Amino acid sequence: MFFKQIFRNGRKNIKNNGLFFGSLVAAVVAFYTLLSMGEQDVMRFLRTMESDAVQKLMMLIPAIYVVSLFFVFFLVYFACAYQLDGRRRELGMYLMLGMKRSRMFGMLMGETVFNSVIALVIGLPVSLILTECVSLATARGIGMGIIGHKFSLSLTAILWTVAGFLAVQLIAMFLLSIRFVRQEPAALLKSDVSETQKLPKTGKVGVAIAVAGMVMLAAAYILSIQQMGIFSYIVLIPVLILGIWGTFWLYKGMGALIGRRIMKKTMSRSGLYTFTGRQIQENVLHQYKVLAVASLLLLLAIACVSYGIGVAFGRGAESGHSADFTITDTDQDVAEELLSGDSAWMIKDCYAMRLGHMDIDSHTYNAEGMYKAISGQPQSDIRDNILENIQGRIDYFIAESSYNRLLASLGKEPLDLGENRAAMYTSMSGSDFQSILAGALKDGASIEIDGKTYELLPELYTDNVVADRQITLYNAYIVADEVYDSLVTDPEEIFAYNLSLSDALVEESGLMQAILEMGQVLDNCGLHYESYLAGIGRNLFYTVAGSYITIYLGVLFLIIANTVISLKYLIWQRKNHGRYMTLLMLGARKSELARSAVRQMYTFFTLVLSVTAVSGVFAVWCLFTNFTRLPANASMVHVLSAAAVAFAAFVVIECIYMGVIRRATGRAIGALDITDRR
Amino acid sequence: MNMMNHREQKAPADSGRVLEVKNITKTYGVGDNETKALKGITFDVLKGEFLGIMGPSGSGKTTLLNTIATMIRPTSGKVLLERQELGRFKDRELADYRGKKIGYLFQDFELLDNMTAKENILLPLSLHGITGKAAADPLETLARQLDIEDVLNKFPSQMSGGQKQRVAAARSLIGNPSILLADEPTGALDTKNSRTLMDQLSKINQTMGITIMMVTHDASAASYCSRILFIQDGQLFHELRRNVESEPREVFYERIITVLTQLGGGSAHVL
Numbered sequence: 001m002f003f004k005q006i007f008r009n010g011r012k013n014i015k016n017n018g019l020f021f022g023s024l025v026a027a028v029v030a031f032y033t034l035l036s037m038g039e040q041d042v043m044r045f046l047r048t049m050e051s052d053a054v055q056k057l058m059m060l061i062p063a064i065y066v067v068s069l070f071f072v073f074f075l076v077y078f079a080c081a082y083q084l085d086g087r088r089r090e091l092g093m094y095l096m097l098g099m100k101r102s103r104m105f106g107m108l109m110g111e112t113v114f115n116s117v118i119a120l121v122i123g124l125p126v127s128l129i130l131t132e133c134v135s136l137a138t139a140r141g142i143g144m145g146i147i148g149h150k151f152s153l154s155l156t157a158i159l160w161t162v163a164g165f166l167a168v169q170l171i172a173m174f175l176l177s178i179r180f181v182r183q184e185p186a187a188l189l190k191s192d193v194s195e196t197q198k199l200p201k202t203g204k205v206g207v208a209i210a211v212a213g214m215v216m217l218a219a220a221y222i223l224s225i226q227q228m229g230i231f232s233y234i235v236l237i238p239v240l241i242l243g244i245w246g247t248f249w250l251y252k253g254m255g256a257l258i259g260r261r262i263m264k265k266t267m268s269r270s271g272l273y274t275f276t277g278r279q280i281q282e283n284v285l286h287q288y289k290v291l292a293v294a295s296l297l298l299l300l301a302i303a304c305v306s307y308g309i310g311v312a313f314g315r316g317a318e319s320g321h322s323a324d325f326t327i328t329d330t331d332q333d334v335a336e337e338l339l340s341g342d343s344a345w346m347i348k349d350c351y352a353m354r355l356g357h358m359d360i361d362s363h364t365y366n367a368e369g370m371y372k373a374i375s376g377q378p379q380s381d382i383r384d385n386i387l388e389n390i391q392g393r394i395d396y397f398i399a400e401s402s403y404n405r406l407l408a409s410l411g412k413e414p415l416d417l418g419e420n421r422a423a424m425y426t427s428m429s430g431s432d433f434q435s436i437l438a439g440a441l442k443d444g445a446s447i448e449i450d451g452k453t454y455e456l457l458p459e460l461y462t463d464n465v466v467a468d469r470q471i472t473l474y475n476a477y478i479v480a481d482e483v484y485d486s487l488v489t490d491p492e493e494i495f496a497y498n499l500s501l502s503d504a505l506v507e508e509s510g511l512m513q514a515i516l517e518m519g520q521v522l523d524n525c526g527l528h529y530e531s532y533l534a535g536i537g538r539n540l541f542y543t544v545a546g547s548y549i550t551i552y553l554g555v556l557f558l559i560i561a562n563t564v565i566s567l568k569y570l571i572w573q574r575k576n577h578g579r580y581m582t583l584l585m586l587g588a589r590k591s592e593l594a595r596s597a598v599r600q601m602y603t604f605f606t607l608v609l610s611v612t613a614v615s616g617v618f619a620v621w622c623l624f625t626n627f628t629r630l631p632a633n634a635s636m637v638h639v640l641s642a643a644a645v646a647f648a649a650f651v652v653i654e655c656i657y658m659g660v661i662r663r664a665t666g667r668a669i670g671a672l673d674i675t676d677r678r
Numbered sequence: 679m680n681m682m683n684h685r686e687q688k689a690p691a692d693s694g695r696v697l698e699v700k701n702i703t704k705t706y707g708v709g710d711n712e713t714k715a716l717k718g719i720t721f722d723v724l725k726g727e728f729l730g731i732m733g734p735s736g737s738g739k740t741t742l743l744n745t746i747a748t749m750i751r752p753t754s755g756k757v758l759l760e761r762q763e764l765g766r767f768k769d770r771e772l773a774d775y776r777g778k779k780i781g782y783l784f785q786d787f788e789l790l791d792n793m794t795a796k797e798n799i800l801l802p803l804s805l806h807g808i809t810g811k812a813a814a815d816p817l818e819t820l821a822r823q824l825d826i827e828d829v830l831n832k833f834p835s836q837m838s839g840g841q842k843q844r845v846a847a848a849r850s851l852i853g854n855p856s857i858l859l860a861d862e863p864t865g866a867l868d869t870k871n872s873r874t875l876m877d878q879l880s881k882i883n884q885t886m887g888i889t890i891m892m893v894t895h896d897a898s899a900a901s902y903c904s905r906i907l908f909i910q911d912g913q914l915f916h917e918l919r920r921n922v923e924s925e926p927r928e929v930f931y932e933r934i935i936t937v938l939t940q941l942g943g944g945s946a947h948v949l
Contacts (some may be wrong), residue, residue, distance in 0.1 A: 266797055267814060270807040274797045277789065282792040582788045586849070587777015589769065617845045
């Protein structure tokens with residue numbers, strides 16, 4: 001009988017509470033998505049390239065899992081509170097009919113287990129489909145579709161998901177059940193909101209609190225934009241305190257502002273204007289903490305997703321793909337050997353990269369012209385650092401013909417230096433660093449070797465001279481081959497061979513597979529080499545580690561914030577049953593009530609979203625000016641498209657939540673029957 | 679539109695029929711579970727009348743009131759208010775009927791506790807698009823008559839039970855209804871507040887000619903009425919009339935008690 005009742009109640013819960021079950025399923029998906037990260041195509045691929053780094057990232061996952069447990073707990077807690085609140089009368093009746101509190105507690109916990117099993121049965125397949133989609137999309141998006149998609153089912157992830165979800169649900173339900181079971185039957189039977197009515201503060205105190213909140217928020221915005229250039233806790237902590245406190249106070253005092261507006265309009269507005277206004281005011285007065293927390297969570301979500309996109313593009317833009325392989329065995333004519341072998345068809349180009357150091361014993365070098373040009377750039381720490389480094393540094397030289405081969409393989413225009421000109425090269429990343437050098441070159445810079453002045457071309461060259469990391473050059477000068485031969489210690493010495501794969505091979509097998517195949521050929525020849533793959537691996541690792549996790553957390557915060565607002569709103573609406581009945585008796589039509597309820601819901605959401613939007617603008621502004629910066633060569637079209645997609649997804653999620661509430665409210669009002677009154 | 683002027687033009691002595699209840703029955707359940715709450719009740723209410731409905735618990739008096747208030751549809755029979763049959767009303771007409779034609783005074787006030795007294799009182803008017811001076815004038819008059827001017831800007835939680843019920847009374851009267859239906863209006867009040875409320879309702883009935891139909895258990899409250907219908911087991915059992923001008927309330931009260939004693943100790947209660 002007892003178990004039958006649990007089963008029956010559980011089934012009824014599923015039927016009646018779409019949002020409740022949706023939240024539980026979201027919690028399962030959140031856990032599995034995080035825990036199965038190691039099984040994603042990208043991570044499997046990365047493990048072969050950057051196993052240490054991936055290992056470190058995987059060690060970080062448990063910490064994020066614990067953070068997720070903490071946040072998902074609130075999601076589940078509110079979902080369960082909503083579901084239990086709808087059953088107050090039923091629970092009150094059980095007590096009145098003589099059910100022991102311990103038995104009721106047991107029944108509720110039993111139902112929790114039943115609900116958990118159902119949520120897991122639905123949530124795990126959904127998670128699998130979702131992670132597979134994410135895995136495929138990430139792989140395709142990064143352009144390595146060919147590494148081979150493998151269906152992944154992580155048993156460890158499933159186990160931890162089940163454990164985490166059950167723990168969170170049982171703890172949430174345990175706390176809630178205790179709260180409900182302890183109540184007197186009369187308190188449970190009377191579910192109307194009037195008993196808990198608080199007196200709305202419409203006085204000056206409330207307005208003062210709201211104004212103080214706005215001032216604090218404004219101070220936080222200004223401080224974050226002006227002072228955060230240099231990251232410091234002395235600035236960060238006040239910004240956080242002012243921002244959080246300001247948000248809470250703004251919502252705390254908002255009820256008073258709404259009240260004043262209603263008072264002014266009562267006599268002049270018809271219909272349910274006053275009622276709707278008072279409902280919103282009451283909701284704000286009672287739920288201001290929820291509004292503030294939801295707004296801050298949404299802000300966090302925006303910041304996380306923006307940061308994720310920024311990181312993805314920041315890293316993504318660095319992957320200048322200049323050669324597929326760099327072969328370091330230079331004691332034989334590798335190019336000739338490969339181009340004449342069986343695998344020649346696989347190679348588009350193979351050339352020697354002539355890169356060497358100046359013979360300082362026979363030549364004199366003066367970078368005064370360059371130094372002056374850099375000095376003319378706006379003052380910054382990076383500029384001073386460059387100035388310090390450039391003075392007295394003996395630079396590398398690159399032969400023009402080698403670099404032109406590289407440019408040609410990239411489809412770029414070759415250089416034409418002649419005897420009196422040189423071009424500047426750097427493989428250092430960092431948009432600030434590069435923009436200072438580019439600025440100096442544009443203003444006109446020169447170097448002097450053996451008393452002869454070489455004008456530097458106004459462009460900075462950054463296409464990597466090797467496939468990966470064989471050499472990182474702070475700066476080097478590309479000079480005509482004759483000049484190169486006269487300057488470097490050993491002109492015959494070849495630094496490395498660069499190899500580009502044939503378009504036919506790449507087209508046939510995809511870049512990744514092509515690189516792997518060529519790698520085997522090179523292995524068979526006993527050659528030492530570096531491939532572009534390692535570069536991608538490292539690059540991807542940062543992209544994945546940085547963007548995947550922050551976007552994951554962002555989405556998690558977004559879902560939690562929306563669920564919390566929605567459930568709180570629905571719980572509160574449910575308690576207004578009596579008011580709607582009174583309004584029907586006073587001659588209101590159901591359509592009017594439905595309009596009022598929808599207006600209340602939109603206003604409730606707008607109150608959260610508007611504050612979030614303003615704070616979000618400043619947060620993103622601060623983020624991209626102080627914490628992370630998009631590289632100068634990052635495609636704005638791509639960045640804006642990603643931002644637009646993220647924004648559209650955000651809007652869609654908000655619309656889904658509002659749609660769900662709208663339907664639930666509409667159903668509740670449609671079901672009102674004046675004949676039920678007594 | 680100045681509603682109070684309109685109201686004051688009504689003659690209390692007008693003997694036209696405001697409400698006609700014709701042989702209404704109400705049956706709950708089917709088959710063996712069938713319960714007849716009303717077994718064919720017929721009566722009229724005249725304009726300006728203060729009618730009381732009394733009877734023991736379960737006699738059907740609240741069912742009768744709720745049928746007139748359109749909260750319940752009768753199983754058979756007709757209810758006509760100002761010659762219009764309520765059974766024919768659709769959604770919009772029903773809403774208009776509830777908001778304009780009748781005023782309903784609840785036992786537990788049913789004030790919206792997140793709205794001030796003024797906002798509560800004005801609700802029926804704003805629901806029907808009446809705002810500004812057209813709303814302010816009747817509000818002012820009713821607030822004066824019901825002595826609630828001091829609480830107009832207060833929320834229900836800041837008012838006493840008596841004040842709440844007088845605010846509720848103002849709300850039910852502000853739309854200038856054809857009839858005020860009151861369901862145990864003194865049920866949640868103490869003796870002093872009950873008397874104040876009944877004095878004011880009686881005054882409103884006499885000076886403004888508002889027709890009132892009140893269900894009550896309380897003989898003292900019923901003694902303010904000009905006619906009382908006693909119901910037992912879903913049927914009219916007895917009727918008492920009082921000449922308000924010549925018969926003191928105390929005497930009428932004694933007569934009510936006598937009927938109630940008969941009702942309680944009548945043959946119907948011998949098992």
